[in-house]
Amino acid sequence: MSNEQKVSGLIDLLCFLVVGARELVNEPKIYGPMRLMEASQRLTGLAEDCDIRHELLAEVSRRIGAFPLDALPEGEEEFIHFMDDLIVLLASWVRDH
Numbered sequence: 149m150s151n152e153q154k155v156s157g158l159i160d161l162l163c164f165l166v167v168g169a170r171e172l173v174n175e176p177k178i179y180g181p182m183r184l185m186e187a188s189q190r191l192t193g194l195a196e197d198c199d200i201r202h203e204l205l206a207e208v209s210r211r212i213g214a215f216p217l218d219a220l221p222e223g224e225e226e227f228i229h230f231m232d233d234l235i236v237l238l239a240s241w242v243r244d245h
Contacts, residue, residue, distance in 0.1 A: 149197050157194045164190065178224055181231060182217055189213060204241050208234065 149157075168183040192209035195202075215230050216223070 149199065154194075154198055157197060161187065161190050161194060178227070181227065185212055185215070185217060185231070204238070207237065211237075 164183075165187055168187070172180050172183065189209060189212040192205045192212070195205055196209070211230075211234060215227070217227075219226075
């Protein structure tokens with residue numbers, strides 16, 4: 149991936165975050181966590197595109213990709229449980245490393 153493509157990917161993610169933050173002012177509360185999960189997925193994808201490979205990043209990406217974010221807000225309790233499980237995964241890795 150060229151430097152220009154990396155910059156483009158970062159700017160795309162930045163735009164997503166800024167526009168998403170603005171839109172959250174008028175959206176349901178659950179949309180904030182949804183957008184952060186989508187941003188996390190984009191970040192892990194960008195890392196991979198930049199040849200940054202790590203087992204934790206791959207696992208987080210896999211888990212987020214497997215969760216049906218489009219099912220929200222009906223599945224809000226399941227989403228909260230999903231986020232809690234993801235936090236346990238990340239905290240375990242931080243504790244062990």
